[in-house]
Amino acid sequence: MDTSKGIKGNMEEELRKKTEELLQKVTALEASDKKLKQVEKLLRILRDLGIAMNSVSTMTAACHKVLEAALQFEGVDCGAVYIVDRNTGGIDLTAQKGLSREFTEAAAHFDKDSFQTRMVMAGKPIYKPFSKTILALDDIVMKQEALLATAIIPIVYENQVVANLTLYSRTLEEFPVRTRNAIEAIAAQIGGIIGRRKTEETLEKDEGQYRQFLQSSKDAVYLMYNGKLEFINETFQKMFGLTQKDMNAPTFDFMQWVAPKSRSFVEKRNQKLATGEKLDPHYEFTAISKDGQEIPVEECLTYINYKDGIAIQGIIRDVTEKRHLEQQLRQVQKMEAIGKLAGGMAHDFNNMLHAISGYIQMIQKGSKPQQDKKYLSEINRVIDRAAELVERLLTFARVTDSKLKPVDLNQLIVQTAKILERTIPKMIRIKTKLIDDLWLTNGDGNQLEQVLLNLGTNAKDAMPEGGEIIIEAKNISFNQADNTHPGIEPGEYVLLTFSDTGIGMKKEVMSRMFDPFFTTKTIGKGTGLGLTMVQSIVKAHRGKITCQSEPGTGAIFKIYLPPLKTKREEASIEVAEPEKTIGGKETILLVDDEQDILDVSKEILEEYGYSTLTAVDGEEALEIFKTKRDQIDLVILDINLPAMSGHICMKELLKIDPDVKIIIASGYLIKDQIKESLEAGATEFIVKPFQLNSMLNTVRKILDGE
Numbered sequence: 033m034d035t036s037k038g039i040k041g042n043m044e045e046e047l048r049k050k051t052e053e054l055l056q057k058v059t060a061l062e063a064s065d066k067k068l069k070q071v072e073k074l075l076r077i078l079r080d081l082g083i084a085m086n087s088v089s090t091m092t093a094a095c096h097k098v099l100e101a102a103l104q105f106e107g108v109d110c111g112a113v114y115i116v117d118r119n120t121g122g123i124d125l126t127a128q129k130g131l132s133r134e135f136t137e138a139a140a141h142f143d144k145d146s147f148q149t150r151m152v153m154a155g156k157p158i159y160k161p162f163s164k165t166i167l168a169l170d171d172i173v174m175k176q177e178a179l180l181a182t183a184i185i186p187i188v189y190e191n192q193v194v195a196n197l198t199l200y201s202r203t204l205e206e207f208p209v210r211t212r213n214a215i216e217a218i219a220a221q222i223g224g225i226i227g228r229r230k231t232e233e234t235l236e237k238d239e240g241q242y243r244q245f246l247q248s249s250k251d252a253v254y255l256m257y258n259g260k261l262e263f264i265n266e267t268f269q270k271m272f273g274l275t276q277k278d279m280n281a282p283t284f285d286f287m288q289w290v291a292p293k294s295r296s297f298v299e300k301r302n303q304k305l306a307t308g309e310k311l312d313p314h315y316e317f318t319a320i321s322k323d324g325q326e327i328p329v330e331e332c333l334t335y336i337n338y339k340d341g342i343a344i345q346g347i348i349r350d351v352t353e354k355r356h357l358e359q360q361l362r363q364v365q366k367m368e369a370i371g372k373l374a375g376g377m378a379h380d381f382n383n384m385l386h387a388i389s390g391y392i393q394m395i396q397k398g399s400k401p402q403q404d405k406k407y408l409s410e411i412n413r414v415i416d417r418a419a420e421l422v423e424r425l426l427t428f429a430r431v432t433d434s435k436l437k438p439v440d441l442n443q444l445i446v447q448t449a450k451i452l453e454r455t456i457p458k459m460i461r462i463k464t465k466l467i468d469d470l471w472l473t474n475g476d477g478n479q480l481e482q483v484l485l486n487l488g489t490n491a492k493d494a495m496p497e498g499g500e501i502i503i504e505a506k507n508i509s510f511n512q513a514d515n516t517h518p519g520i521e522p523g524e525y526v527l528l529t530f531s532d533t534g535i536g537m538k539k540e541v542m543s544r545m546f547d548p549f550f551t552t553k554t555i556g557k558g559t560g561l562g563l564t565m566v567q568s569i570v571k572a573h574r575g576k577i578t579c580q581s582e583p584g585t586g587a588i589f590k591i592y593l594p595p596l597k598t599k600r601e602e603a604s605i606e607v608a609e610p611e612k613t614i615g616g617k618e619t620i621l622l623v624d625d626e627q628d629i630l631d632v633s634k635e636i637l638e639e640y641g642y643s644t645l646t647a648v649d650g651e652e653a654l655e656i657f658k659t660k661r662d663q664i665d666l667v668i669l670d671i672n673l674p675a676m677s678g679h680i681c682m683k684e685l686l687k688i689d690p691d692v693k694i695i696i697a698s699g700y701l702i703k704d705q706i707k708e709s710l711e712a713g714a715t716e717f718i719v720k721p722f723q724l725n726s727m728l729n730t731v732r733k734i735l736d737g738e
Contacts, residue, residue, distance in 0.1 A: 091226060095127035098222050102199055103129060105211045111199035112136050123196060134173055139198065153193050157216060158184045159207055162200065180205045185219045187226055195226050252348040257338055271350060273322030291318035291326045328355055387414045419721055438596055439475040441505045441528060442466045448484040449503060456488065459498030471507050471595035473526045479569045486562040487530045487589055494534025494587065504529040520576055520592055528591040537581040614732045615640030618665035622646045623653040625673055633722065640728055650676030654684055666735055667694045671709060679709055686713045693734050
């Protein structure tokens with residue numbers, strides 16, 4: 033009996049142990065199955081989230097999907113997603129579920145310097161009881177939310193926190209490890225997606241603001257990519273009368289909105305850019321609108337990264353008003369300079385009048401005939417000086433026109449050197465360097481001579497103790513690669529170089545040396561028009577002038593003139609012919625509004641045997657001519673009469689007598705006016721002030737029909 037009881041007890045103990053082992057295995061299997069299901073759930077949620085994230089188009093939608101996925105895990109009852117603003121360090125609510133508005137707004141305000149904030153911004157998740165969360169909310173709202181646990185999971189993209197996934201539990205006092213692992217897995221998966229969405233939206237926002245800025249710009253703006261316009265603003269459309277569709281049409285040529293006079297320049301510029309040559313991105317040209325209106329513009333080109341390549345952004349500014357204002361400013365500056373110069377000019381003319389008056393008074397006192405001749409010669413010299421000063425002013429003002437013809441600069445230099453040798457101190461040596469095969473240039477010999485004389489005068493003043501002047505002429509030809517002629521377009525030129533060994537110039541003087549009325553000389557010693565006239569003459573000859581100088585090194589002026597490929601025998605050679613002073617018996621009608629000119633002209637003509645009639649305006653001239661046309665052999669008519677102009681008066685005279693001989697006279701030559709008058713029937717023209725021999729010979733030549 034006892035033995036059987038013992039055996040039975042052992043069997044029961046063994047059965048109990050096996051049962052416990054079996055229960056442990058079942059429990060382990062159940063736990064393993066539960067973990068497997070949890071893993072399967074996590075994988076399913078992550079898969080569904082990945083699919084959902086690929087279909088969303090905005091960052092807000094992406095954040096909502098993330099929150100929906102997180103709410104499926106144990107203990108997660110509500111939450112929100114906040115996007116981090118890297119500029120301010122603050123956070124913006126983007127998505128929330130199960131929380132009141134007051135609560136989520138309060139949660140967006142936090143202490144940026146707290147340990148918790150620093151941990152999160154460093155990419156570390158935080159889990160804590162909600163009771164330790166400090167928010168600026170009253171107790172009523174806090175109690176209404178009934179939150180127990182808090183989880184703040186940073187969402188990281190490219191090592192930067194771009195968002196925070198903040199979750200709360202109303203059922204658990206802390207989130208279990210499996211939930212923590214799951215929500216951290218979600219944050220890791222969607223960091224790249226949210227980061228890219230945030231970047232894209234920022235770029236889209238910036239691009240939208242940039243486009244809005246460009247649309248409101250007063251400048252015309254366009255963006256060209258792969259030969260097509262991606263964008264043009266409203267100003268561009270208004271300026272040119274073109275739409276983006278017009279300009280992207282297959283038949284559209286971009287040179288259509290460049291005015292004909294600027295097309296060659298723009299085409300050459302484009303060719304240089306195509307070869308890789310670096311040019312100033314700012315340049316000016318004349319554009320043309322769809323209706324044919326020319327618009328002076330300045331353009332700035334920039335190359336920007338766009339899509340998968342490089343785009344050209346152009347900004348075009350209408351400078352019509354700017355040019356107008358600049359012209360007004362230049363005029364104001366010129367008038368100001370003229371005002372400052374008035375004292376000096378008055379001084380010069382007053383000295384001339386003083387000399388003339390003094391000599392006349394000596395003649396009136398009854399001096400010896402030989403002395404009278406000397407005084408008259410001096411008076412004539414002073415008058416020539418005054419006429420030269422007037423000529424300088426007229427040349428500067430572009431009132432007089434150049435008489436262009438083939439000019440041999442070799443010959444011109446030789447002639448001018450002889451004049452300079454007679455007029456400058458002997459201690460200044462003059463050298464010339466010439467070549468036999470020098471190209472001709474199309475020019476006005478007198479004006480080009482004046483250029484050299486003016487440079488010679490300046491050189492003389494720059495060498496008070498003597499020195500050397502070198503005048504050189506040669507042919508040059510250079511291309512874009514040659515940088516020895518800065519500021520000069522590549523090509524062929526006749527290069528005229530004038531250098532001296534004088535005191536040189538400072539930079540501030542060089543910057544203003546061509547300015548009208550600028551002079552470093554004392555009042556009465558210079559008009560400030562010498563170099564201005566030089567520049568004006570060179571420009572009128574379609575040339576360029578440059579200067580190199582430093583204090584103590586002298587000055588080198590280089591004048592680049594376009595060559596004239598013609599035969600040398602066609603060059604202008606001024607040969608002075610001896611003039612014969614011839615009088616006559618004919619009757620001449622003088623018409624001028626200046627009584628002094630009428631009186632002296634009358635005296636001269638009558639002294640040489642002519643009879644004269646005078647009129648002070650066009651109306652009086654016509655009345656005299658109508659009544660005495662049979663007596664009048666010649667009319668000398670001032671072209672610049674007031675009221676009825678000389679040109680109109682001439683036409684009326686020709687209506688009365690188509691064969692009447694008319695000489696037009698002017699104090700300055702205006703090419704178009706002279707051409708118009710000669711074509712309308714005038715016989716000849718003469719320049720005031722009249723030179724006695726020249727005037728009498730011209731009168732005689734016309735009366736004789738030569």
